[in-house]
Amino acid sequence: xxxxxxxxxxxxxxxxTRPPASEDATRWGRLVAWKPYQALTGLxxxxxxxxxxxxxxxxxxxxxxxxxxxxxxMFQVSLLDAYPVAPGKExxxxxxxxxTFFTESVFQKPFxxxxxxxxxxxxxxxxITYPVAYYLARYVKRENQLALLxxxxxxxxxxxxxxxxxxxxxxxxxxxxxxxxxxxxxIDRPIPFMFTGFSVSVGLIYLTALYMLLPxxxxxxxxxxxxxxxxxxxxxxxxxxxRRITLPLSxxxxxxxxxxxxxxxxxxxxxPVLLGGPxxxxxxxxxxxFFHVAGDKWPTGAAFAVIMFVAALVLSGIFTRLIAFLRKGxx
Numbered sequence: 001x002x003x004x005x006x007x008x009x010x011x012x013x014x015x016x017t018r019p020p021a022s023e024d025a026t027r028w029g030r031l032v033a034w035k036p037y038q039a040l041t042g043l044x045x046x047x048x049x050x051x052x053x054x055x056x057x058x059x060x061x062x063x064x065x066x067x068x069x070x071x072x073x074m075f076q077v078s079l080l081d082a083y084p085v086a087p088g089k090e091x092x093x094x095x096x097x098x099x100t101f102f103t104e105s106v107f108q109k110p111f112x113x114x115x116x117x118x119x120x121x122x123x124x125x126x127x128i129t130y131p132v133a134y135y136l137a138r139y140v141k142r143e144n145q146l147a148l149l150x151x152x153x154x155x156x157x158x159x160x161x162x163x164x165x166x167x168x169x170x171x172x173x174x175x176x177x178x179x180x181x182x183x184x185x186x187i188d189r190p191i192p193f194m195f196t197g198f199s200v201s202v203g204l205i206y207l208t209a210l211y212m213l214l215p216x217x218x219x220x221x222x223x224x225x226x227x228x229x230x231x232x233x234x235x236x237x238x239x240x241x242x243r244r245i246t247l248p249l250s251x252x253x254x255x256x257x258x259x260x261x262x263x264x265x266x267x268x269x270x271x272p273v274l275l276g277g278p279x280x281x282x283x284x285x286x287x288x289x290f291f292h293v294a295g296d297k298w299p300t301g302a303a304f305a306v307i308m309f310v311a312a313l314v315l316s317g318i319f320t321r322l323i324a325f326l327r328k329g330x331x
Contacts, residue, residue: 071309078302097303107286107304114283115311117201118265122258125205125212129257133216134246137223149217156210164271167203168194195277203271208264212257219253220246248327255323259316266312283308 173190269284290301
């Protein structure tokens, strides 16, 4: 028996010989012993940080070019006195675009309305989705949890606009809500739900519920059941078990879900436009108004976008610190 193998001989192809396994091992041994190769691998894998950078280089490039890059470009535009720049015209850096927000109260109202809307709806979304996540994680059998989660995910397979129109149909004068209330005899005429703060709130809660539900479900599903069982054996009631065990151990999911919902709510544009009225204008509509007009209003819109972005990040950071403090206090 020889150490060579013929490949494709049955098809009449020329015989291709493979080197013996010992030769392959010898070549790899020479490569590993080669000093430039050792220097290169030592440079790359010298520390866990370098290994992380090697694995994360593509995600980092995507993050920088597709997320951080546009925000830096937006910040640059916010410091210009005109954009787009007309041919033959020079641009100058200025802070007047930011001053417009702080000196004119007409722009501050939608800003604070957006912050209050987002914070309030985040809290309401938490109250609505927490029982659902708790039921899925603690009472549904593991083999059925995936099926129920898929049922919850089905409405989110469609786009934002389609789901917003579904809310419009639901809350319209001839919608299911008014029909049900009239059938029950609670009202005589349809209630004008549409184009109010209520319709915007319902739409935003519906659109962001999934981002709250999944982190809560993940946190609650990981809770050891023997914790609550031991507390029950020691005489702790349902409310005490929830307050002293379940809630503190699910703070991680609460923090993640609330942060996601709050950040997403501050940037929604299409839903408030379709469901809201003149008294429910959010800051995203104000920002879009500057980009919809001709002239040199783009830098002002960019400045307002940066203000909203920074404010949302600061408030989210404060909330994250608060959650971390509560987790530390309960540990």
